[in-house]
Amino acid sequence: MNLDDMAARLAELGHPTRLQILKHLMKAGYSGTPVGDIQAALDVPGSTLSHHLSRMMKVGLIRQERESRTLYCFSNYDAINEVINYLMDECCVNDERCG
């Protein structure tokens, strides 16, 4: 995963509503959360929510699964771990002061 893709993911995390969405889905874990429940929890217009979800989908931060009329959302733990690892790896590799 390259720098541009990482930046894209971080940019999507960098919006209050989307960060709230992610936290909600992180807490929900593998049970997931219907779009409608997210909307109720965050009190945001459907069209706005849909816009944010679509952006998060595009960079792989979340995943969706339809079950009849209800669309369940899940946070993508792998994607989030990739971001975290990317931030931390190579820490201090060019620092002569560090062992």
Add this chain to the structure above:
Amino acid sequence: MNLDDMAARLAELGHPTRLQILKHLMKAGYSGTPVGDIQAALDVPGSTLSHHLSRMMKVGLIRQERESRTLYCFSNYDAINEVINYLMDECCVNDERCG
């Protein structure tokens, strides 16, 4: 640290040039890097770089220390750890399926 501040930090990380800056500073560790060296490494106009650095400063992602004419930049490890911890904590707390 609240959600809006976290989102602000993540948004600053979510730009290719700024993410590159951060990676550069992460690698440099406690030795830091002069603004001019960053500019040379990333090949970006001074005014553009300055704009990005100022944004990163504002949310506490980096720190600067002047030494005569040279301005050294450092990544703020605490700030980055706060972001990482924020993303991970409360994971699955509402998931009945998880122990």
Add this chain to the structure above:
DNA sequence: AAATTATTTCTAGAAATATAGAATTAACAG
């Protein structure tokens, strides 16, 4: 087939961000 529920796409205006040249400030050297 009509109605209902769940969600998305379309649309458009407002706001924020990105970019980089030119002018400016800061710190020092001669």
Add this chain to the structure above:
DNA sequence: CTGTTAATTCTATATTTCTAGAAATAATTT
């Protein structure tokens, strides 16, 4: 005080993103 190096601020333009109402689609129920 003039010149030089290091970096920022000013300015303007281009681009992207945000927001939410209205219209449309999807899946189901009656």
